[in-house]
Amino acid sequence: MLPFKSLLAVDKTAATPVFVQLADQLQQLIRSGTLTAGQRLPGTRQLAQLLGLHRQTLVAAYDELLAQGWLESRSGSGTFVTSHALDSRPQPLADSLALPSVRHQPGYSFEPRSFLARPVLTNPGGLRLDDGFPDIRLAPMDELSRAYRSYFRWGNPQQHFGYGDTKGHPLLREQLARHLNETRGLHTTPDNVLITRGSIMGLHLASQLLLRPADVVATGLTSWAGATMNFLNTGATVLPVAVDQHGLNTDQLADLCDRQQRLGRPIRMVYVTPHHHYPTTVTLRADRRVRLLQLAGQYGFVILEDDYDYDFHYLSRPILPLASADQRGMVVYVGSLTKSVAPAFRVGYVVAPTAVITELAQLRRIIDRQGDQMLEFAIGQLIKTGVLKRHFRKALRTYESRRDYFCQLLSTALPEAVQFTRPDGGLAVWATFDPAIDMASLAERARQTGLSLANGLFHNPPGQRLNGTRLGFASSTEAELEQAVALLKQAVNNR
Incomplete structure (x- = not known):
């Protein structure tokens, strides 16, 4: 004992x-x-x-x-x-309008990049089962409006409406650093934070800074296309690693690291969405999280952690990010308030060692001199006054109720046609359909009935047919979800 x-x-x-x-x-x-x-x-x-x-x-x-x-x-x-716990030996963790005379094709040549061709996700009107968007009707708009107005009354107008810090508004960086330390177990200061226009800018900047042509990036076999496009755009090679019900397979990753090391092309970066893997929503198991950090220390690769919907986890406490246990500075942590509040509010962030943040800020200057100072100030005020924290609690309860109701509707209406696992968190269900159902045709039939959903084809790995898609439940009320599932059932049965 x-x-x-x-x-x-x-x-x-x-x-x-x-x-x-x-x-x-x-x-x-x-x-x-x-x-x-x-x-x-x-x-x-x-x-x-x-x-x-x-x-x-x-x-x-x-x-x-x-x-x-x-x-x-x-x-x-x-x-x-648990039997899959760590080895008992202590281990170090290491849209403008075109004039009629404008040509469609230029008089010079350029090379289109096929990997950039991807459907643009929008918030369609009417009924929808989207990619996993928040319900904008829940956003604290009145409080945000008051915070905006206070920007015009506070301090020196010359300072407010001139150029600001490329790293982001000081108030937001200060409040966000404190918020991330309290809610995610990070150990960070404002100097470790860069404010971006959404997480996609953070991923782009990190890719441009940390990757060179011929570098190797490992991602899940199913992964977010937005990240993959950024890696390919640097000239890097993307190699897949299997993802199962426990997240990224770290044993397979270890084998890949060893093989690439022997080939003289070591893994430079591993991209993960460990809290709720995109698109399948599974959570990376505890022992695999620690193993991933150990592999980063052993092989020297960067872990690019995309924590796109941390605030919405319904099972127990949210599992802390990899960045919270990073003792060697191997993790670049990217997040966003877009999914937490509303997609129109383009506020994301990168958390990394100060030397990396300084370089990212210098790189950001040649893309976008600075962010929206008024929006960043307003969001900082909402964090400081506790408005955002109260919004998260309210939204979490609402989205959990909608998740449960939506899963019940799917199980009752389409028990044979759709297979899914109720997600522990996030704003969407990963659903796989009967192989006899053509997803492109299904999405088109649904659209004709007034229901918008993605056909999921862009989730398919090369040469594979998952026949699945993400069905977002958070942006719809229970009454809207009931109507949406009824139309989905109609589209399935009318093939």
């Missing part, structure tokens, strides 16, 4: 709940190898008596670790450290 009374210490006066303190400490014991794979833990009643705590506190701590994949419960036997 380990001396748990000495190993576990709680502070009942701290702001962090006691069960969270216990869960975090037990997780560290597993990560350090003190608790090994398959090791049985004391019962909650026994450990509660030992620590002088209420048993339900221990139950909540165990449930937290069960949800995150660090523990497993065996019926009739007890609670054990």
Whole structure:
């Protein structure tokens, strides 16, 4: 029996709940190898008596670790450290209008880039099952409007309406750094933050700075096309790694790293969406997260972590980003407020070591001198006053209810035609359709009935037919979802 009374210490006066303190400490014991794979833990009643705590506190701590994949419960036997936990040996973590006379083709030659051809996602009117957009009707528009007006009354107008810091408005960088530290476990300062126009700009800047022609980037076999296009645009080679129900397969990634090393073309970057993998929404398992960080330290590649919808996770606490455990400076963390508030508000961010942020800011100057200072100030005010945090809580409850209702509707209306797993988070369901259904024809039939949905063809890896698409539920009310599923059923049955 380990001396748990000495190993576990709680502070009942701290702001962090006691069960969270216990869960975090037990997780560290597993990560350090003190608790090994398959090791049985004391019962909650026994450990509660030992620590002088209420048993339900221990139950909540165990449930937290069960949800995150660090523990497993065996019926009739007890609670054990999961069998896929880390090796017991401690490991270092390391649109303008064209004039009629304008020609369609230029008089000079240029080379079109076929990999840039991708449908542009928009917010169509009417009923929709989109890619996973937020409901703009929930956004705190009144508060945002007041914050905008305050910009005109505050400080020196010469300063407000002149050139600003390329890295972003100081208020937003300060408040965002604090918000990310509190909600995502990061250890960052405003100097580690670059404000961008959405996460796609962050991905573009990071790709331009960190990649050179012939570099090798590893991504999931299914991945976000917007990121892949940026990698290809630098001249890099993109190699796929399998993604299963536990996220990116790090064993396969390790084999790929070893093979590329022997070929003299080492992996330069690994792109991941670990919280909710795009497009399939699965969460990268805890041991694979740590393994990925270890591989980055071993092979020296950059981890480009795209955390596009961290704020919406419905199962237990959101699992912390890879960047929160990055002790070697291997992670470039990219996020956005676009999915959290509204797509029209082009505010994203990059978090990285200060030397990288400085270079990214210099690169950004030749693309876009600075962001929208008024919008950045207003968003900073919403974070500072707690408006954005309250909005996240409200939206989270609403989207979780819509997810549950939408999944129930799909299961009832199309039990044979559509297969899916209810997502733990995010704003969309990854749905695969019966192979006999042609997705392009299905999307067209749905459009003719008044329902907009993507055909999903751009999710297909080369030479494969997934026959799946993302069905967004968050931007529609329950009544709208009911109508949308009815039209989807009609389109499926009318082939």
